[in-house]
Amino acid sequence: GQSSLQSPENVQVHVVNTNFTLSWDYSGTDPNVTFSAEFQWVGFPAGASAGHGMLPFYLFWKGKTIPSGAGFLTEFPVTLYSPRLFLGKILFDTQIGPPGLELQSTNGVIKVKVSPPEANQRKKMWIDDLSFKYNLVFWESSSPAQVRSKIIFPVDTIDDLAPDSTYCFKVQANIPLDAKQGLFSPVSCVKTTQKVPDLLCATNLSVLALNMKFQLLWDNQGDQEVNYNVQYLYGFQKKLKDGYSDKWRSVPSCENITSTCCNFSSIITTTGFYYLRVQASEGRNKSCFSSEIRVEPLRTNGIGPPGVRLDLSDTLLHILISPPGGVKDEIMRDNYDLSYRILYWKNSSDQEEEVRQKEVKQTIATVPDVSPSTLYCVKVQAFSEIYNKSSAYSQQECIHTPAGTRLPLLIFGIFTGALLVVLLVATPLVFLLYQAYSKIKYVFFPSCQPPLNIEGFGSQPLSSPCLSAPEEPVENCCVIESMITEEGNEIDFTDYKHSKESSRDSGNYSNDNNSSGSKGSKETLEKEIV
Structure with missing residues (x-):
């Protein structure tokens, strides 16, 4: 089997x-x-x-x-x-597969061009070529133990190499976000050349930046009259695999200038980074480009000293701080998250006073319990912990405190004045409230209570059978008879009428008696007259 x-x-x-x-x-x-x-x-x-x-x-x-x-x-x-x-x-x-590598030796430098893995392939495992970071490893062939490495762009230049020497290179593509490292390309070697100096080129490029105001400075090698054109490139454009030689732009107001400085603040923003270079030209035919310089605005920029103003109130010293660049400079205020270091001391000629320090985030600080008749001096420094930057100290500002006052007497005077104000305001108010209270109590809560037999009077009509019905209103009339005596005198009965009315009984049963009495009196009077 x-x-x-x-x-x-x-x-x-x-x-x-x-x-x-x-x-x-x-x-x-x-x-x-x-x-x-x-x-x-x-x-x-x-x-x-x-x-x-x-x-x-x-x-x-x-x-x-x-x-x-x-x-x-x-x-x-x-x-x-x-x-x-x-x-x-x-x-x-x-x-990640190995990337492609091309080398070119020219004028003492090595120009490097890297193509991404899977370049020119229709189907790819790695879709985004811009996510790659290229790690270039190189060494001099005669000293293989001295290996150097550098993170480069797809198109880059390696300088600071010994002339007439052979250098070997290999490169790998990495994806830092995924912590992935690719395979190295095959080793390629190239020999450097001698660098031919060009007296026309601008050298020693440097950037001076303070409070987001940027100046590019360079040196002129010769005495000839040279025109300069300052150019800039956005940093992300260096990541393009096809190169960036046609992406350079001229800085406004820095074209065809003869000075060796350029203000390029107009092109700067706080996002990204930039590369600058200077093109020197003499006549129409000869031109030379300087080396490039990298500018990261928020890291390259320097923080200037803040402004300081002092003020006094009672026993307090107020320190008013103006941010670097001025109050309206939002870039400095918003991007650096500034703090302030304050130094203050008594400036006395008699004795050496200790310098005191305090740190604040606000632009206003207070020093309590200052001594009277004393000269206080202050200076302030701005710093950013995020960028590990600090400014120079501001100019020294001093202020003299006024002579002292008798504090207990001042406190007593303030207390007395406040008490008088309270009394003047409170007394009329209390009086008005008391009067209002008395009126309300008198109306709604009287001290004299009505008798029990008429308590509740007015709430309902009286209907007791023991009380007689109210008397109907009767108009009182009196007939006055005028009689003419023999002597022709008229007798006036006005007084009689008055007497009759005053003697009337107010009772309900006095009407008949009253009328009969009146009738008898009248007859008696008539008899007397007769």
Whole structure:
């Protein structure tokens, strides 16, 4: 019979860019054994179809769709089978392939051009080329132990190299956000040349920046009359794989100038970074570009000293601070998160006074309990902890406190005045409130209560049977008869009428008596007259 074959061991999958490689160990001794690999996607990417097939030694990934969550897919689950044994699932990690590298030696420097992995390929594992950072490693061939490395752009220049020397280079593409490091490119070597000095070129470029005001300075090597053109480049444009030679722009007001300085504040913003260079020209035919200088606005900029003003109130010394660049400079205030270090002391000629310090975030500080008739001096420094920057100290400002006053007497006077004000305001108010209270109490809560038999009078009409009905109103009339006596005198009964009215009984039963009495009196009077 035929003996059974041993299964492959130590099966591994290696992925570089879009190339999948399957490897295994086999401990059998039969030289006529052949191998085939079968694969099946388990948890395959969205948009791809599951499948299986027989593969040769090299496993190629054929046009599967890559999900673009973070731009990259770094792990695939794969199930492997041997002809007779299920080997299980293997997770494999993708590797970044080596980038391309081109070198050019010119005028003592090496120009480097790096092409990204999978350049010019239709199907890519790594979609975003701008996410790569390139690590260049180089050394002099005669001293391989002295290895140097530098993070470079796709198109860059390596200077500070010894002339007429051979240098070797290799480069790798990394993705810092995913902590992935790629494979190095093959080693390439090139020989440097002698640098030919050009007296026309601007040298020693430097940037002087204070409170977001930027100046570019350079040196002129010769005495000839040279025109300069200052150019700038946005930092992100250096990441373009096709180069940036046509991306340079001229700084306004710094074109065809003869001075060796340029104010380029107009092009600066707080985001990103810039590169600047100076083009020198003599006549129409000869031109030379200086080396480039990198400018990161918020890091390159320097913080100027703040402004200081002093004021006094009672026993307090107020320190008023103006931010560097002025109160209206929002860039300095908003981007640096400034704090202030204050130094203050008594400036006395009699004795050496200790300098005291305090730090504040606000632009107003207070020193309490200052001594009278004393000269106080202050200076302030602005600093930013975020950028680890600090300004120079401001100019020294001094103020003389007034002569002292008798504090207890002053306090007593203030207390007395406040008490008088309170009394003048409170006394009329209390009187008015008391009067209002008395009126309300008199109306709603009288001290004299009505008798019980008429309590509740007015709430309902009286209907007691013991009381007589009210008398109807009667008009009182009196007939006065005028009689003429013999003597012709008229008798006036006015007094009689008055007497009659005054003697009337007010009772309900006095009407008849009154009328009868009046009648008898009248008859008696008539008899007397007769």
